[in-house]
Amino acid sequence: MAAFQPFFSPKQVAKALDASESSVKRWCDQGAIETVRTVGGHRKISLDALQRFLEVSNRTLANPQLIGLRVAPQSTTSYGVTGDKEDQIAFRKLLADGDELACGRILRDRIQRSGAPRSRVADFFITDAMHGIGDAWDKSELDAYQERRGCEICLRLINELRSSLPFPSPTAPIAVGGTLSGDPYQIPTALVELSLREMGWNATNLGCELPVESFLRAANDYQPTMIWISVSTISDEKAFAESENRLVDGLPTETAVVLGGRALASLSTENLQYSALCNALGELTDFAHLLSASKSA
């Protein structure tokens, strides 16, 4: 019932920031972190103040769960160090059950343990799970609401991971992307944004179901180094190719166009124009690396 805007102590904030208590106290006293004082002089830091500090200092919370009240009770199903496949299956099952907390725990735990990029871990679990859930839905083993609820949860998890990344630097290469009209799948393009942000790009997910003209307008507004198109479903191959060509023809030649997504596998690519065609997220990040390297060189 009560809204929840608690205050944090320097010690808590220090843990969340992975800094020392001394430093946090000093930053408070210097004014970098707004603080209020108790009658006895203890510092209290509001969530707002903390977020402002993160923005201006371009820092990121090392342990957001320490602050965000994400102190959920431990899962009873400890999944230990089982194999990848088992973890994927566990994740898929939890997602179908709508257990957002447990799904988030698996992701965070795996990221911390493996040290792999967030986007790779997210891709590993989420892409697999959504395919699995989609298949089960086709076979009527799951209900539509379980699929939709799973999508909502995945988008939230992706955004949670995104929010713990530092802000893009002003000199970062720019990328924008989304899906074309007829393709409502939000998760793949959200994952692309997460990946690019994680490698330091200033990436913006424009959303789904965009007409070609919108991509051109956005390209004009953003002047991006790269544009990605996520393609999860295609109803009319011919119309898709026509749209795609119209897009590329309308762009300056120095803008890289990257196509990626499940629907491309079963598509003849001879009539398409692109700078890269990616079957997996890893290929896209590889290409982005090449691109930023050649740009800065």
Next chain:
Amino acid sequence: MAAFQPFFSPKQVAKALDASESSVKRWCDQGAIETVRTVGGHRKISLDALQRFLEVSNRTLANPQLIGLRVAPQSTTSYGVTGDKEDQIAFRKLLADGDELACGRILRDRIQRSGAPRSRVADFFITDAMHGIGDAWDKSELDAYQERRGCEICLRLINELRSSLPFPSPTAPIAVGGTLSGDPYQIPTALVELSLREMGWNATNLGCELPVESFLRAANDYQPTMIWISVSTISDEKAFAESENRLVDGLPTETAVVLGGRALASLSTENLQYSALCNALGELTDFAHLLSASKSA
């Protein structure tokens, strides 16, 4: 609702300040907070004294609504605070520009300052802005990508607010909801989930474009006290009424069905069955309050 309270107990003040009762009592005894004593020795803190303390100690109330301070004028969107319209316009502009950080700052700032529930502030800014952006889009003043990007940003902001709420208690009343097939608008149903969670319900947003059968399956799985249907657009009135009736007929009579959304205003409601029909988020939360009160009684 308790009547107007001229005095507060140390416990109430402690909750509002996010401090311990012990500390508040000590501060009273030290003179930092002026106190009146009852004949029996109980401390009574007047609103005046509390406000003086806040000014002197440069603190803000963590939970102003715990003190009768904000008596919401009505379930309308009016706040009685100056500059509302200007702030809405500023928010709308920033959202159209894709400035997620600035939008988040406005929301958080307003939440802290006004002490209003997150969901109300979010509704106040986001609903207005998305209507404005939608209108501008219809008039071709804005591009489709600006509208989609705005949706993405709003959903992220709503989820951010959601994530800082405490988890629903195990005894909380259960609610599920979403939109029916043909209605792809994600924001209103996300706002409903946020509102209900904030008032202590265990609310789950099932997502968009769900067939009636899915609602029935979900009702069977969750056994909810309430089901909400968000209705932002209707293409076929007759088919909608038919779906709605099929849903209600398939539910146990003790399950409350709440309809809400923009598209209901221009709809003849005579053929619909419902427990409540809400034109604004405030009406829905009012009804939810009634419902949980009658349940617990």
Next chain:
DNA sequence: GATGATTTGGACGATTTGAACGTTTTAAAT
């Protein structure tokens, strides 16, 4: 690389905070 300046993080006794607990007051029901 060496050197000086700045930032960080740990350590310390002194102070503040918050939780516990048995007793007393309050307010509501009988």
Next chain:
DNA sequence: ATTTAAAACGTTCAAATCGTCCAAATCATC
């Protein structure tokens, strides 16, 4: 008026935080 449950009282004490100082680490400059 009596009873009774809930809330507030005062006290005590362990845990957390305070301010301060200083060594180690990092950065900037030559």
